[in-house]
Amino acid sequence: MVNTALKSNAISNLNTLMKNEPNISTGLAAIKTLIKALESSKATTAIELDEELNTVVSAMESTDYSSTSIRSASDLFRKFISLAPAELIDQPDFVNILNFYNNRGRMFIERVARSRDLICKYSRPFFTNSMRLLTHSYSKVVLSVIRKAFESGVDLEVFVTESQPNASGKKMHEELVSLGINSTLILDSAIGYLMERMDAVIVGAEGVMESGGIINKIGTLSMSICAKMMNKPVYVMAESIKFVKEYPLNQTDIPEEFKYRTSVREGRKDLSSEHPEVDYTPPAYITLLFTDLGILTPAAVGEELIKLYT
Incomplete structure (x- = not known):
């Protein structure tokens, strides 16, 4: 009964946030x-809270929201809040531990809320006047980056794929x-025709995989291969909460819950x-990743993931 209420409340809260805050990431x-859930928890032990x-x-x-984003963000959040000092963990009163977890959780949210601004800051020098950009599907962070560059006076020409089957x-x-x-x-289907004109x-x-590759809307791989063949840089804009402890080697290695909605x-x-x-774009087709942790090469992602989980 408790689990049913927890599940219902979680889905309701997630739906409300996604509906009422259109710019929020999954x-x-x-x-x-x-x-x-932490704030309303009645858990009396770490095991109960974990459950x-x-x-x-x-x-x-x-839900039908991105399982990739939900898993990566949840894993990192839970790791971050659990980094409590030994003397606190040993306390018999679990309320003190819950308060600590709540404070750590709020700190984590504040850090994540600054992610897009940091990505915009790090990527800004890479955009120049009259630059032609090709992008795929709908991405809130990419939209923020382009908007910030435009507002700073950079005149850009952007080409956007329809991104079927949902025309996002x-x-x-x-x-x-x-x-x-x-x-x-x-x-x-016009990607190849237009690529030679793109900058x-x-x-x-x-999701950003441990390999340095990415999971993204189907068609990203084709676009990236075409860009590589024509010597065009491929820039990925992604918050560090999208870093996932997965190491796919090919398309069949992508977990089914990543590939298909519930x-x-x-x-x-x-x-x-x-x-x-979605499809998996290997690191060989990615030039740089712009994250709130800084500008990374695909090879540096694994090391950053280790830092995030230690």
Whole structure:
């Protein structure tokens, strides 16, 4: 009964955040949902609290929001709040430990909230006047980066793929146009035709893998391969809460919960005929990753992940 209420509240909180805060990332919404669960927790031991948080994470992953983002953000959040001094852990009164976890959680949220501004700051020198950018699908962090560069006086020309099958690129194009940015919506199949005219490819990520590769909207791999063949840089904009402890070697190594939304997976044993929503772009096709931790090469991601979890 308690688990049912926890799951229901977690899903409700996540849905409310995603609906009422249109600029919030899925990862940050997941962290805020975990904080809310912490604040109302009645756990009296670390084991009970761990079970409660497992229930909340499981509930959030049962929604159709990105499981990749939810898992990575939740794992990092739980690791961060649990870094308590030994003398506190040994205390018999678990309320003091819960208060410590809540304080650490709020610190983590404050840090994550600054992520996009830091990414915009680090990436700004890479954008120059009359630069032609090609982007894929809809990414809130990519939109922020382009908007900040434009507001600082950089005149950009952006080309956005439709990003089928859900045409998420159309939303990106419309938001860019509403900001007064020169944007053109193109067919996914026009990538090769247009690539030679581009100065750079800029994409977001649902998850940054330990390998330095990324999980992102289906079609990102094709775009990145084409850019590599034509010697165009591929820049990834991603918050560190999207760093995932996974090391895929190819497309079949991507966990099914990353590739398909819950509503697609439910009750299905065979997903071979389903269209995956994401693909894996290996590090060989990525030039640089712009994160709140700094500008990273793909090879540096593994080391940063170790730091985040120690």
